[in-house]
Amino acid sequence: MSFPTFSIAEQRSSVPVRIDEELCIADKGCTVCVDVCPLDVLAIDLSKGKAFMAFDECWYCMPCEKDCPTGAVHVDIPYLLR
Amino acid sequence: MNTIEREVDVLVIGGGTAGPMAAVKAKQANPALKVLLLEKAHVKRSGAISMGMDGLNNAVVPGFATPEQYVREITAANDGIVNQKTILAYAQNSYAMIEELDRWGVKFEKDETGDYAMRKVHHMGTYVLPMPEGHDIKKVLYRQLKKNRVEITNRLVATRLIVGEDGRIAGTFAFDCRTGDFHVVRAKSVVLACGAAGRLGLPASGYLFGTYENPTNAGDGYSMAYHAGAELSGIECFQINPLIKDYNGPACAYVTGPFGGYTTNSRGERFIECDYWSGQMMLEFQRELEGGNGPVFLKLDHLAEETISTIETILHTNERPSRGRFHAGRGTDYRERMVEMHISEIGLCSGHSASGVWVDENAATTVPGLFSAGDMACVPHNYMLGAFVYGHFAGVSAARHAQEHPHANVSSAQVDAERQRVWAPLLRESGLPPNQVEYKLRRMVNDYLQPPKVTRKMEIGLERFEAIRGDLDRLHARNPHELMRAMEVHAIRDCAEMAARASLYRTESRWGLYHARVDYPERNDAEWKVHVQLHKNAAGEMACFKRALEPYVIAMDQQEQAAYQKLRISTEAVPA
Structure with missing residues (x-):
């Protein structure tokens, strides 16, 4: 039996950007938080029509929270730094 | 995934601070020019000042300071290693830039008579101008970009500059971090304004993105300038905050x-x-x-x-x-x-210290047609206002160059080679995850390069960075976003090697902690009152050499020269 050269294990991470799905209007076509993120870590979940944090690479700089038209985005300090 | 080609006159890479200013000034210099601002994130909120800035650190305002005084202050603060002409050019244009930003709507603190409310923080002079309402500076810049009809593309990651067959700059290669499309942007002149190498050292928390600098500024600009053949300077003068x-x-x-x-x-x-x-x-x-x-x-x-x-x-x-x-x-x-x-972790940033691409007082690099401004261009302690002033110079210079030169010829082999390099991590079926390679690389930077610097440790560091060069060919990206991280690892590795080589070359200590060498603890002006330049030599190797200081245009007396060496408060008893 041979082993694959590269095995990948997923690692869990608590993400700092939280979206209030009640308030998020991505289903109406809004992409403000996704547009302004310098690290491009946010995305829209097309099945739900809501924004979410797709990559745990946050600089906690907060344009996503400040620019969100409905106040649906909240940025926490990442747990490792809290 | 497609290949998309386009042609412009002036290409500005980096839409943070210096870049938008360069694009606006190029367009104002000649509205007939096609000016493209290419941004890795989104121009509205990108770069070091994405959320604004709370003050100017180096405002030269009449009545508070003269350009000559400022040149003396920065010459002393940077231990004598400056091209004074570049600092003077900044200082002479500092006030005009403040007034222009003021007209554009940037809010600076003023006293009850309407004068700028200057504050003293530096050792000798008064240069700090608070901006308590400076949170919307990016919006002000964005309005100017629209007003001046600068073309903008967001989410394009520049990877390498295109160098023409005659050695002139010819544009850039880039890819879209959402679609993976490969872009070839041909230009007559290019302004590099990609910010600091902010993802070099690893923060003590171990969190890759907990850096002082905006982590989007991963050192891409330093790496691109190096591979295009430009001289870099003062790389050994690290940024530590x-x-x-x-x-x-x-x-x-x-x-x-x-x-x-x-x-x-x-x-x-x-x-x-x-x-x-x-x-x-x-x-x-x-x-x-x-x-x-x-x-x-x-x-x-x-x-x-x-x-x-x-x-x-x-x-x-x-x-x-x-x-x-x-x-x-x-x-x-x-x-x-x-x-x-x-x-902080170490970084490279001329906005705060002195490491960057070598530029003259017109923001010209040593590569014809290539200009640079902002944190990545070597004008020591230049900060945000310096980025604007040199962005202005770079825009005007790039516009003039584009008027005077046609597009350079480019070999198709160069295009094919870069497309292959950029797409490789996506095309591999498996391989190393970019975040792991980055973590290890940056931990090694901490282990071997964090000052005080030790010769043997830096030599081992170079061996480790060489080994990681081999790992670059095994990087695997599952999507275009991961591809962006993979290509950033290439740039970070280049910066790590530059930091080690420039530090090993300067066999003295200078700039306090920034270049404190345990094996050479003394400052040695006789041999080292020179710039250390780094470039890719004719053999394609990373090499350092000395560049003599230009004669000072502002004379320094001995007391001024030494001002920044006496910062510790004396604990000796003072007679009443």
């Missing part, structure tokens, strides 16, 4: 100092005379931190309530608005507790 422990913002003596805040040791005593960031200041900071009197703190708990609320408003709404949230989580109230500080 005094920050809040575990938080990536400055404790901010620049903001708090004028209100009465100051840096102390654990006993609440001052130990430095001046909070302006210089290598010597960082060395005293590190000595206090490690010497039994640490940790180091920012002291505000002696101030009046209204002063503290003003400080909170400035610090918690500009530049780093998550700061209040961090303090709340740790139970730190400025009224009751001093703020624990620490030193």
